[in-house]
Structures are given as structure tokens and as C-alpha cells.
Amino acid sequence: MKTNLKELRSAAGLTQADLAVKLGVSRQAVIAVESDKHDPSLDLAYKIAGVFDLPVEDIFDNPYRPKTGA
Amino acid sequence: MTQINFKSHSARYTLSILGWMTLYVILLLIVGFYARAHPEPTPLLYTLAVLPSLPVGMTIWCVLRFMSKTDEYMRAILTERFVTATGLTLFLCTAWGFLINYAQVQSPPLYMVYPMFWIFYGISCAFIRSVK
Structure with missing residues (x-):
């Protein structure tokens, strides 16, 4: 699942370890989500959205949503 | 210097596995000595022969518990x-x-x-x- 998590994290001045602590997951999990090697559960996606105070779809691209203006 | 957090799930998992495998080796030695000294099949020998498998079962339980905690x-x-x-x-x-x-x-x-x-x-x- 495409994500801009890495950019958001960097902009917030967080390291992968910092974000992992905030989310209560391992650093490997953060790395995997950032590099599109793991599709997070809905629960984890909501946690990530909560950390950045953004809607989930502003962080993760919804591949099932029809593109508007296409 | 890196601090080891002994309360972390991975540290608990490692320590549990080490503990059970140590018990496994100890039981293997005890049962081995006993079986050589008393090879006749008795209820005690059957009981002792099964004992080393119990720590093995516990290591599998440790793995499953670690999976559930991570x-x-x-x-x-x-x-x-x-x-x-x-x-x-x-x-x-x-x-x-x-x-x-x-x-x-x-x-x-x-x-x-x-x-x-x-x-x-x-x-x-x-x-x-x-x-x-």
C-alpha cells in the first residue's frame, strides 16, 4: 500500500524508533510500513493517523477508491 | 553501551527458551543415566523417558506466546x-x-x-x- 509515512515522519522530526514507540510497535514494523513491505491493519493505520492527526487516506493511498477528475 | 531490557517480550522469550532448553539437557542426562542403569521397562522408566519432551512442548508454547505478544x-x-x-x-x-x-x-x-x-x-x- 503506497504511503507518504516516511515524509510525514521526517517532517514531524521523528525517527523510526520514536514513531515505533508512539505506535507501540517494533522499529521493523515502521520500516516495513514505510517501505511498502507490510500493509498495516486498520487498527495500526488509525494509530498512525492519530499520531499525525490526519485522516488515514491522507497517509495511505486507497487503491480501491475511484480517482476523481480522471 | 546498549542496555538490555529484560522486561521486553523478546528478552523474556530468549530467557524462557534458554531456561527450558537447559532443563531439557539436564533431563536428557538424568534419563540417559537412569535408562542405562535400569534398562528393564517399568512404569518409572516410561515416565522418565517422556520427561525430556515436556520442555520441548514448553519451548513451542514460548514461541506461540511470543507471537501473541509481539x-x-x-x-x-x-x-x-x-x-x-x-x-x-x-x-x-x-x-x-x-x-x-x-x-x-x-x-x-x-x-x-x-x-x-x-x-x-x-x-x-x-x-x-x-x-x-
């Missing part, structure tokens, strides 16, 4: 490795069973199934590095 990504990886190792062990044991049945190949001791599982688990770790 985060979703690590759980997915560990589960895939565990299932892969289990599948390969089942496959090899079944194949060997047919070799014994049809080709009169020697039967290996069944207690080797457990180390075989961990060998396959180690191999799966090299190949299963991420899960979607």
Missing part, C-alpha cells in the same frame, strides 16, 4: 516462518515414512523431528524477510 508485523513474519517450517517438517516426515514403508529405508529416531523443525525454521528465516 506487534502485527513481527507476528506475521514469525507465523509465516513457523507455518513454513511446520509444513516442510510434515512433508519430509511423510516422505521418509513412505521411504520406510516402500523402500525399507532406516527409520530415524522420532525425537529428531523437533531439531529438524528448527533447522527448517532457521532456513525459513533466511528467505522470509518480510510479509505483505
Whole structure:
């Protein structure tokens, strides 16, 4: 699942370890989500959205949503 | 210097496995000595002979507990490795069973199934590095 998590994290001045602590997951999990090697559960996606105070779809691209203006 | 957090799930897992495997070795030695000294089949010998398998069962429980405590990504990886190792062990044991049945190949001791599982688990770790 495409994500801009890495950019958001960097902009917030967080390291992968910092974000992992905030989310209560391992650093490997953060790395995997950032590099599109793991599709997070809905629960984890909501946690990530909560950390950045953004809607989930502003962080993760919804591949099932029809593109508007296409 | 890196501090080891002994309360972390991975540290607890490592310590538990070490503890149970130590008990396993101790029980193997005790049962081995006893069985050589008293080879006649008695209820005590049967009981003692089964004892080393109990720590083995506990190590599997430790792995499953670690899986349940870790985060979703690590759980997915560990589960895939565990299932892969289990599948390969089942496959090899079944194949060997047919070799014994049809080709009169020697039967290996069944207690080797457990180390075989961990060998396959180690191999799966090299190949299963991420899960979607």
C-alpha cells in the first residue's frame, strides 16, 4: 500500500524508533510500513493517523477508491 | 553501551527458551543415566523417558506466546516462518515414512523431528524477510 509515512515522519522530526514507540510497535514494523513491505491493519493505520492527526487516506493511498477528475 | 531490557517480550522469550532448553539437557542426562542403569521397562522408566519432551512442548508454547505478544508485523513474519517450517517438517516426515514403508529405508529416531523443525525454521528465516 503506497504511503507518504516516511515524509510525514521526517517532517514531524521523528525517527523510526520514536514513531515505533508512539505506535507501540517494533522499529521493523515502521520500516516495513514505510517501505511498502507490510500493509498495516486498520487498527495500526488509525494509530498512525492519530499520531499525525490526519485522516488515514491522507497517509495511505486507497487503491480501491475511484480517482476523481480522471 | 546498549542496555538490555529484560522486561521486553523478546528478552523474556530468549530467557524462557534458554531456561527450558537447559532443563531439557539436564533431563536428557538424568534419563540417559537412569535408562542405562535400569534398562528393564517399568512404569518409572516410561515416565522418565517422556520427561525430556515436556520442555520441548514448553519451548513451542514460548514461541506461540511470543507471537501473541509481539506487534502485527513481527507476528506475521514469525507465523509465516513457523507455518513454513511446520509444513516442510510434515512433508519430509511423510516422505521418509513412505521411504520406510516402500523402500525399507532406516527409520530415524522420532525425537529428531523437533531439531529438524528448527533447522527448517532457521532456513525459513533466511528467505522470509518480510510479509505483505
